[in-house]
Amino acid sequence: xxxxxxxxxxxxxxxxxxxxxxxxxxxxxxxxxxxxxxxxxxxxxxxxxxxxxxxxxxxxxxxxxxxxxxxxxxxxxxxxxxxxxxxxxxxxxxxxxxxxxxxxxxxxxxxxxxxxxxxxxxxxxxx
Numbered sequence: 001x002x003x004x005x006x007x008x009x010x011x012x013x014x015x016x017x018x019x020x021x022x023x024x025x026x027x028x029x030x031x032x033x034x035x036x037x038x039x040x041x042x043x044x045x046x047x048x049x050x051x052x053x054x055x056x057x058x059x060x061x062x063x064x065x066x067x068x069x070x071x072x073x074x075x076x077x078x079x080x081x082x083x084x085x086x087x088x089x090x091x092x093x094x095x096x097x098x099x100x101x102x103x104x105x106x107x108x109x110x111x112x113x114x115x116x117x118x119x120x121x122x123x124x125x126x127x
Contacts, residue, residue, distance in 0.1 A: 010113050019050040032106045036095045084124040091126075100126050 017025075026045055033041055059065035091098055100121045104114050121127070 034102050036091050088124045
């Protein structure tokens with residue numbers, strides 16, 4: 001299986017989930033999520049809910065869609081490697097022993113998803 005097909009399979013799976021599915025998954029996972037990530041996960045999924053991403057993705061003009069709801073800035077994560085590296089450093093400053101294995105164990109990812117997440121984690125220096 002190629003990296004592209006892994007990504008497509010994972011994205012297809014994620015696209016089949018409803019906002020309620022995401023909220024239920026987050027609630028179920030919270031006790032297992034490392035304290036460094038616990039608040040961030042809850043805040044992110046409330047601040048940038050699935051319904052907002054779906055609205056923006058379905059728009060012919062993403063920038064116009066943002067303006068239509070008075071959304072300023074870019075809150076998506078795609079293409080934000082430098083910011084992710086800064087965040088990774090902050091995690092290291094707060095929890096020196098936090099590792100990729102902690103993240104993968106908390107989220108109980110499939111092998112395909114773990115491969116995609118591992119690649120991304122290595123990109124920002126999380127091992």
